[in-house]
Amino acid sequence: MSVNTTTTDARQAAASTTATGPAGAVKAVSLPEPAAASGNAKIMRTAGIALLIMGLTAPFMAGNFLIFQLTMMLIYGIAILGLNILTGINGQFSLGHGAFYAVGAYTAAIMMDQFGVGYLWTLPVAGIICFIVGFLFGLPALRLEGIYLALATFALAVVTPQLFKLSPFEHWTSGVMGIVISKPEAPLGLPLNPDQWLYFLTLAIGLVAYVCARNLVGSRTGRALMAIRDNPIAAGSMGVNTALFKSLAFGVSALYTGVAGALGAIVVQYISPDSFTFTLSVALVVGLVVGGVGWLPGALFGGAFIMFVPNIAEELSKGLSGAVYGAIMILMMYAIPTGLGGLLKAALTALSKRSKTG
Amino acid sequence: MELLAQQLITGIATGGIYACMALAVVMIYQAIHHLNFAQGEMAMFSTFIAWQMLAWGVPYWLVIPLTVALSFVGGVAIERLVIRPLGDAPVLSHIVVFIGLFAIINSLAGFIWDFTIKPFPSAFGEGSRFGGLISNHQLGMIAVTMTVLLMLFLFFRYTRVGLAMRAAAENPASARLVGIRVGWMIALGWGMAAAIGAIAGILIAPIVFLEPNMMLSILLYGFAGAVLGGLTSPIGAVFGGFMVGIIENLAGTYIPEIGGELKLPIALFLIVTVLVFKPTGLFGRTVVQRV
Numbered sequence: 001m002s003v004n005t006t007t008t009d010a011r012q013a014a015a016s017t018t019a020t021g022p023a024g025a026v027k028a029v030s031l032p033e034p035a036a037a038s039g040n041a042k043i044m045r046t047a048g049i050a051l052l053i054m055g056l057t058a059p060f061m062a063g064n065f066l067i068f069q070l071t072m073m074l075i076y077g078i079a080i081l082g083l084n085i086l087t088g089i090n091g092q093f094s095l096g097h098g099a100f101y102a103v104g105a106y107t108a109a110i111m112m113d114q115f116g117v118g119y120l121w122t123l124p125v126a127g128i129i130c131f132i133v134g135f136l137f138g139l140p141a142l143r144l145e146g147i148y149l150a151l152a153t154f155a156l157a158v159v160t161p162q163l164f165k166l167s168p169f170e171h172w173t174s175g176v177m178g179i180v181i182s183k184p185e186a187p188l189g190l191p192l193n194p195d196q197w198l199y200f201l202t203l204a205i206g207l208v209a210y211v212c213a214r215n216l217v218g219s220r221t222g223r224a225l226m227a228i229r230d231n232p233i234a235a236g237s238m239g240v241n242t243a244l245f246k247s248l249a250f251g252v253s254a255l256y257t258g259v260a261g262a263l264g265a266i267v268v269q270y271i272s273p274d275s276f277t278f279t280l281s282v283a284l285v286v287g288l289v290v291g292g293v294g295w296l297p298g299a300l301f302g303g304a305f306i307m308f309v310p311n312i313a314e315e316l317s318k319g320l321s322g323a324v325y326g327a328i329m330i331l332m333m334y335a336i337p338t339g340l341g342g343l344l345k346a347a348l349t350a351l352s353k354r355s356k357t358g
Numbered sequence: 359m360e361l362l363a364q365q366l367i368t369g370i371a372t373g374g375i376y377a378c379m380a381l382a383v384v385m386i387y388q389a390i391h392h393l394n395f396a397q398g399e400m401a402m403f404s405t406f407i408a409w410q411m412l413a414w415g416v417p418y419w420l421v422i423p424l425t426v427a428l429s430f431v432g433g434v435a436i437e438r439l440v441i442r443p444l445g446d447a448p449v450l451s452h453i454v455v456f457i458g459l460f461a462i463i464n465s466l467a468g469f470i471w472d473f474t475i476k477p478f479p480s481a482f483g484e485g486s487r488f489g490g491l492i493s494n495h496q497l498g499m500i501a502v503t504m505t506v507l508l509m510l511f512l513f514f515r516y517t518r519v520g521l522a523m524r525a526a527a528e529n530p531a532s533a534r535l536v537g538i539r540v541g542w543m544i545a546l547g548w549g550m551a552a553a554i555g556a557i558a559g560i561l562i563a564p565i566v567f568l569e570p571n572m573m574l575s576i577l578l579y580g581f582a583g584a585v586l587g588g589l590t591s592p593i594g595a596v597f598g599g600f601m602v603g604i605i606e607n608l609a610g611t612y613i614p615e616i617g618g619e620l621k622l623p624i625a626l627f628l629i630v631t632v633l634v635f636k637p638t639g640l641f642g643r644t645v646v647q648r649v
Contacts, residue, residue, distance in 0.1 A: 322465025
């Protein structure tokens with residue numbers, strides 16, 4: 001239900017109060033009238049189906065490079081979805097998710113390169129390993145809150161490439177040389193070229209990931225996660241095991257990002273420690289905020305933003321592409337501080353209010 | 359023994375830089391309760407300005423005050439033009455804006471001065487003192503950072519503006535009621551943080567060489583220092599910065615597994631360990647929350 005995805009954290013609610021006027025408007029966001037909710041749900045469903053049709057037909061109309069870019073967009077979307085579960089649903093910051101992406105990518109690459117495992121089998125293994133790593137990182141993170149957690153994870157992001165360059169692991173990671181992976185062909189004689197096949201594989205995994213995330217958010221566990229985000233003390237006193245659920249959120253979030261990393265390694269066909277600098281972690285956070293914190297479909301738009309906007313910036317100015325990208329980011333934050341999700345929510349609220357009064 | 363003394367001095371010298379960065383981070387954190395992830399890039403840009411002036415033949419003793427003044431103006435301008443319009447947007451939106459600033463400054467520096475590594479001359483010349491125990495530059499680094507820190511302490515302790523800045527950070531609402539212009543105090547804090555960063559950049563540039571990405575690891579060590587001392591305590595941040603410098607050098611020398619390549623992960627390890635055992639840092643204030 002849209003009820004689950006429209007709950008915001010208190011800060012955002014406060015921000016949208018100032019944006020939409022009277023305090024009553026916020027109440028309408030978090031608890032929409034049944035009629036308005038079904039109307040909004042219909043709009044959302046139509047939009048979703050339209051997007052899906054576009055997604056299914058796109059690879060037959062686009063060139064191979066665009067298909068590759070679309071695949072990467074979906075992969076970033078999956079990673080941002082994982083980050084959204086941690087930050088948007090559970091309220092824990094992470095500026096270091098690139099580390100989990102890297103762990104997933106290295107798991108896939110090492111399994112294929114050293115042990116000759118089929119690429120499909122590397123995905124669940126990468127997910128499981130990242131779940132464990134994320135869960136373990138989540139344990140010390142339990143003691144950290146807000147900006148401190150952001151700091152610790154930022155440090156993790158900066159350190160990640162150095163960790164993968166360490167000489168003790170060089171036997172597996174090949175150090176700075178990196179690992180080259182061969183591109184898988186479409187199975188069962190499907191009439192698809194490798195790029196198209198990888199695109200559809202990513203799309204399918206992305207859809208499954210999205211449905212799982214939605215169900216997770218709608219479940220008892222999801223409510224526990226949101227309760228912790230909104231008021232950890234109240235959640236604890238109502239019997240939610242705060243420590244366990246916070247670590248679990250870290251684990252699940254890392255699992256998503258790890259699977260995305262494994263897919264990314266297979267699609268790009270090459271990984272090295274310098275593919276996972278802190279800019280990757282930072283990009284994921286930017287995607288999350290632009291898409292809308294706490295709004296799951298926002299992950300797709302966030303993925304599109306971090307995939308395509310740097311290219312647009314590059315086209316606007318070759319030498320100053322970073323500055324243009326940074327300026328776009330800052331302007332986005334002025335225009336829509338709560339991301340696309342916040343904008344959409346405000347628009348839908350205004351729409352349902354008009355249909356009720358008119 | 360001589361090795362130990364040498365490493366301690368090197369640690370104190372680089373620790374002074376980390377202390378400056380930590381102090382700059384804490385000053386902005388106290389004013390707006392956000393971590394400035396672009397702090398290092400601001401310092402890097404200031405250092406490039408100094409380099410450019412040196413290249414134009416401006417004498418060193420003039421370059422430093424000019425750079426500091428320009429950085430101060432730049433810091434105030436960034437606060438006024440970029441941070442202020444954001445108001446109280448969510449924390450993550452602030453982080454994205456800082457990331458945007460980071461990208462803009464980094465890209466601008468690369469565009470103007472390109473990404474090649476440039477040597478940066480030391481203000482204190484080559485050579486060393488006390489039979490090679492300490493180089494002139496290290497001695498200068500320690501002297502300058504100590505002077506800066508002492509001046510800041512006196513400023514905050516004994517001047518009206520310093521008192522007003524502390525009041526604005528401590529309790530903005532009451533400060534406004536007694537007639538302090540809180541907005542300008544915050545802008546002043548940004549300017550001073552930028553100026554401190556400029557000094558740190560000029561001092562560290564002869565060691566790490568000048569290039570647009572030079573400050574990233576320095577900033578991380580600065581963060582580690584700030585966390586070690588506590589984000590709410592300027593004195594703690596300075597102490598933390600020196601500690602990080604010393605720990606980094608001693609660990610790099612005496613634990614062979616660490617060597618050069620693991621120096622940066624030490625910062626991560628320090629941050630996480632301190633936060634796990636003492637989340638408010640060694641000197642930080644515990645924030646009591648009402649249920």
